[in-house]
Each structure stands twice: as C-alpha cells, then as structure tokens.
Amino acid sequence: MASLALNTKIKLPSGYEIPQLGFGVYQTPPKDTETVVNEAFAVGYIHVDSAAAYHNEAACGKAIRKSGLPREQFFFTSKVPPRALGYQAAKDQVEKSLTESGLQYIDLMLIHAPYGGSAGRKGAWKALVEAVEAGKVRSIGVSNYGVQHLDELEKHIAELEAERGGLGKGGVLSVGQWEIHPWCVRSDIAEWCAKRGVAVEAYSPLVRGRRWGEPTLRELAGKYGKSEAQVLVRWSLQKGYIPLPKSVNAERIRDNADVYDFELTLEEVAELESDEYAPVAWDPTTSPLDA
Numbered sequence: 001m002a003s004l005a006l007n008t009k010i011k012l013p014s015g016y017e018i019p020q021l022g023f024g025v026y027q028t029p030p031k032d033t034e035t036v037v038n039e040a041f042a043v044g045y046i047h048v049d050s051a052a053a054y055h056n057e058a059a060c061g062k063a064i065r066k067s068g069l070p071r072e073q074f075f076f077t078s079k080v081p082p083r084a085l086g087y088q089a090a091k092d093q094v095e096k097s098l099t100e101s102g103l104q105y106i107d108l109m110l111i112h113a114p115y116g117g118s119a120g121r122k123g124a125w126k127a128l129v130e131a132v133e134a135g136k137v138r139s140i141g142v143s144n145y146g147v148q149h150l151d152e153l154e155k156h157i158a159e160l161e162a163e164r165g166g167l168g169k170g171g172v173l174s175v176g177q178w179e180i181h182p183w184c185v186r187s188d189i190a191e192w193c194a195k196r197g198v199a200v201e202a203y204s205p206l207v208r209g210r211r212w213g214e215p216t217l218r219e220l221a222g223k224y225g226k227s228e229a230q231v232l233v234r235w236s237l238q239k240g241y242i243p244l245p246k247s248v249n250a251e252r253i254r255d256n257a258d259v260y261d262f263e264l265t266l267e268e269v270a271e272l273e274s275d276e277y278a279p280v281a282w283d284p285t286t287s288p289l290d291a
C-alpha cells in the first residue's frame with residue numbers, strides 16, 4: 001500500500017483531485033460552523049462535506065473565503081436535497097448553494113438521496129451535468145444510491161448522451177457517498193464503484209460513536225496506542241475510501257486527522273469487518289426505483 005498522508009489526494013473520473021480525508025458538518029449548528037471548520041483547517045483538513053439540508057453552507061464558504069488561501073487549495077461539497085428531485089429543483093439548488101457559500105464554484109455536488117422517482121433522478125442529474133459544463137460545479141456524484149439506482153443512472157447517462165449530442169454529454173459519475181464502516185461494508189456498492197473507478201466516500205465513519213468497546217476495535221486501539229476513532233478512520237483510508245468524520249470538538253477534530261503514524265495490517269483491516277448490516281443513519285439504498 002502506498003503510504004498515506006494528510007495531503008493524500010485521489011484522482012477522480014472528472015480529472016479533478018479530491019483530498020482523501022474529509023471533514024463532515026452534518027448537525028454542526030450554523031452558528032458554530034465557521035469556528036469548527038477553521039479548527040479543521042488549522043490541523044490540515046482541506047475538504048469539507050456540507051449539504052443544503054445541513055443549513056451551514058454559508059459558514060463553510062465563509063471559512064474558505066476568509067482563510068487567505070487560494071480557493072483551489074480547498075475542496076467543498078454540497079448536495080441537492082432529497083425528496084424534491086427534478087431538473088429545475090437541482091438547477092435552482094446549484095445557484096442557491098453558490099450564493100449561500102459565496103464561492104465561485106463547488107468542487108463536488110451530489111444528489112443527496114435517490115428518493116424522487118426515475119424521472120426526478122434523471123432530471124436532477126441532467127441539471128448537474130449542465131452545471132459542470134457551465135463551470136459552476138467541478139465534479140458530480142450521488143449519495144445513498146443502491147445498486148438498482150446506480151444501474152439506472154448508467155442508463156440515464158447513455159440516454160442523455162443520445163439526447164444531448166454524444167459521448168460525455170451524459171455527464172461523468174465521479175463520486176458516491178454512503179454510510180460505510182466495519183458494521184456496514186456495502187460490498188455490492190463498493191464493487192460496483194471499483195469496477196468503474198468511481199471514488200467512494202464513507203459517511204458516519206465513526207459509526208456515530210455507537211461501537212466503542214467492540215473487542216477487535218478496542219484491541220487494535222490498544223496495540224497501536226491510538227483511539228478507537230483513529231482506528232476506524234484508518235480502516236476507511238486503507239480501504240481506499242474517503243472518510244468524512246464529523247466533530248465539533250477541537251481535540252477530536254485533531255485526533256481524527258492524526259492517523260498517519262500507524263498502519264493496520266491487511267489481516268487487521270479484514271478482521272475489523274463484521275458480517276452485520278447495521279447502518280446507524282438512514283438507509284435510502286434499499287428503496288425501490290419508484291420511491
């Protein structure tokens with residue numbers, strides 16, 4: 001395994017690079033977000049995962065703009081809210097996210113969840129494709145899609161190519177984001193993405209703190225003199241994923257990024273993985289195509 005570092009980046013199908021460690025801001029109160037994101041920047045995170053639904057895009061954008069560093073040094077993600085998918089809604093959301101964040105472009109825009117029906121998903125995707133062509137968004141992707149939704153997206157991309165004038169006109173799927181950790185490994189989705197070179201972001205990488213004290217986790221933390229949270233972030237990085245740990249606590253923010261002075265063995269990575277399918281967030285991946 002190539003050695004990992006805080007500045008490790010992954011090349012996306014879009015041609016842009018994404019910093020492998022991200023910083024999540026779900027449930028970070030808007031009034032605290034600028035301070036918290038600045039804490040993260042101070043310890044070396046440069047990638048922030050927000051969403052329209054988190055109501056803190058403005059504070060994230062402010063932290064980036066006020067950093068004094070060139071915009072290109074940061075990676076900012078937002079998401080089209082679920083349950084209102086469609087061409088116009090997604091097109092409007094790109095404009096809203098640009099206005100809220102005050103940024104000239106968004107690095108990554110995801111469809112937050114597949115809810116919205118087939119036509120809604122296709123329309124939303126088309127709006128994101130156009131946003132890339134207009135230079136408003138650099139890379140696009142989806143979140144919480146099951147394999148059935150991913151297969152459908154490939155069909156939509158082919159249809160859009162035919163409708164919009166050829167290869168590439170259907171857009172490029174660069175990133176998928178799912179709840180992934182040792183108690184929810186999602187092998188089917190991970191394999192689907194690996195086959196196509198789609199980067200996988202892992203949300204709730206700390207399992208929202210619900211698994212502290214699990215025997216293997218505790219043992220590995222003891223062996224390496226690291227916290228259980230650090231072992232989980234390391235597991236995700238070594239799987240090749242892009243973990244998005246969230247914290248509002250300065251010490252934890254620092255600890256969650258202090259994961260580059262130890263390496264799990266391949267056996268330990270495998271040993272951590274359970275046979276359980278136990279998501280702790282929502283699970284739209286299992287929803288039918290007409291939901």
Ligand SMILES: NC(=O)c1ccc[n+]([C@@H]2O[C@H](COP(=O)([O-])OP(=O)(O)OC[C@H]3O[C@@H](n4cnc5c(N)ncnc54)[C@H](OP(=O)(O)O)[C@@H]3O)[C@@H](O)[C@H]2O)c1
Nearest residue numbers: 024025026049203204205206207208229245246247248252
């Ligand atoms: N696409 C989606 O549908 C979706 C869904 C969920 C999440 N996400 C993204 O993924 C990010 C992370 O997921 P998440 O927020 O669900 O869960 P998570 O990162 O697994 O866990 C966050 C929880 O763990 C605590 N924590 C953080 N670091 C810790 C440490 N070192 N030791 C002990 N506790 C620690 C946090 O508390 P404190 O803040 O008090 O430290 C918070 O309660 C989100 O912020 C969001 O960006 C996306």
